[in-house]
Amino acid sequence: MTELLRLDDVACIRGDRLLFEGLSLALNRGEALWLRGPNGAGKSSLIRLAAGLLRPAAGTALRRERVALIDEAAALDAELPLRRALDFWARVDTVDGHSVDRAMDVMALAPLAEVPVAMLSTGQRKRAAMVRVIASGAPIWLLDEPANGMDEAAQARLVAAIARHRANGGAVMLASHFALGVPDLAELDMGALA
Template sequence: MSSAAFAPASIAVSDLRLERGGKTVLTGFSLTVEPGEALVLLGPNGSGKTTLLRALGGLVRPLRGEIGMDPQTVAFLGHADALKPSETVEQSLQFWAGLYGGDASQLDAVMVQMALAHLARRSCGTLSAGQKRRTALARIALSNRPVWLLDEPAAPLDARSRERLAALVQSHCQAGGSVIAATHVDLGWQGARVEDLRPAPTQTAAGVG
């Protein structure tokens, strides 16, 4: 679900070159993402997915190229769920909604959508990996930011929770938001565009088996 209180934002990337650990992971990379669109970056570890997401979020400086978007429009979900173990699920979501300037009145509805209502008073430190991920996704939904950058968002989720994630993304896009997700598996998001970052297969020399 989405309160649609944000202003939709476009994303434009041109001739980007990115390095990680002194090694080039992307070069000459360009893309555009319009409001209402979901883009899935598909590729194995080391293909540059996470580095690209971090660059889009203003966390990594490109060696070359331009990124046409404001980092203040972004809600970022990395591998870590960013939850304090001592806080309850409800307290954590209230904190993040306030930090982002989101709509706290949507808290109960988002918890229901992500199957967290019965965990509202559980401390985050006692949650399973899937429950933590659902809580982290709920904080993104409460962020009031038009652009969601999600790194392996479905990794610890079961099939039902993946369906909830897909519905959450669809709702955000229908409200004019944009989603870019990095993954090494098919997320099954209906209507999403896929950017394949997997390296091209090496061509064998003629006559060599």
């Protein structure tokens, strides 16, 4: 297996609070890691650290490939129609419109292409964020609570997208309060690190 992401002896401090220290892990092609634990255990901080948005207080984080991230913000212009908002990210990620079309089909959002992002429900916004991740073509997916607000059908689409990504050599780090039914999922209990 080819390693896509490695964290060596990392520590994370937010404010005055040490969330975790001495954490080492590797994520290889085809693997998925579920970060679980109570609120405040450091799941989101670890995702942000892995993405390079947060510096470790100690240790090193190495990403060998591009990263796509979902966090609490959809990062889509709320005033634009969904398709135009997604096209902005396609240009940033240097992918063509066909990638966006395919990803919208995967997440069943094509019928909402002309709806302003501001008018989407919470679950639809999460699906839209997932479209952005899928269309990016990034080998490393960092997904922070990606199923929040999703109904069962949308969650099934999310799980299927994760399976396809892994089958194609991608890797996934998933922070969630539940496993989503993703098969062959390694677990890291963030609550045990505190």
